[in-house]
Amino acid sequence: MELIQKIKTKAKEKVILQAVNILPNLSDENLIRFFSLLGNVTTDKGLKKSVKEIENGFRQGTPFSKLFKKVLKNSSKKSKEKLVKNLIVNYLLLGPDMRRKAKEELGFMPPAFLVISPSMRCNLRCIGCYAGEYTKKDDLPFEVVDRILKEAKELGMYFCVISGGEPFFREDLLKLWEKHNDMYFLVYTNGTL
16 A cells, blocks of 8 residues: 555544544434545445445434444543444455455455354254254364455455354454454354353
């Protein structure tokens, strides 16, 4: 990344981080303004549309808008910083340009996010579910998952959905997240582990 682009990105990150620190105390009207500004900053048409939908959600007072405010109000400073850095800066601001560059080089547009099932195992045996039949030998090795996450970031994918089986069957899952702590992870879990 060029030096000028790095400086611009860092400046945007600082502005957004400062905004997130005051968001919990903002009125719905000012939250609408924030998302309008965020929509103007991203260069990806699909993400612009998503941000516009969030903005409209605040206009309509949807349950999501209430949950968003509650999460911001009750989250730690570190959690908010990681949310800004990983989801807003890396995923919304840097990712689209990286994916467009990859399209020029590879001839196809990489997806905006990655879905991976590092383990298909599950501690439950629900009738009709595929996950109960897998064993540890069926898990993707740490090195493979690590390489996939690294390559995903090189293509501009900073948002990763972890599926399964039950992802927390993996003892090294937290190590993967620690190693790739510049990504935003969403985990589908049965909540028992």
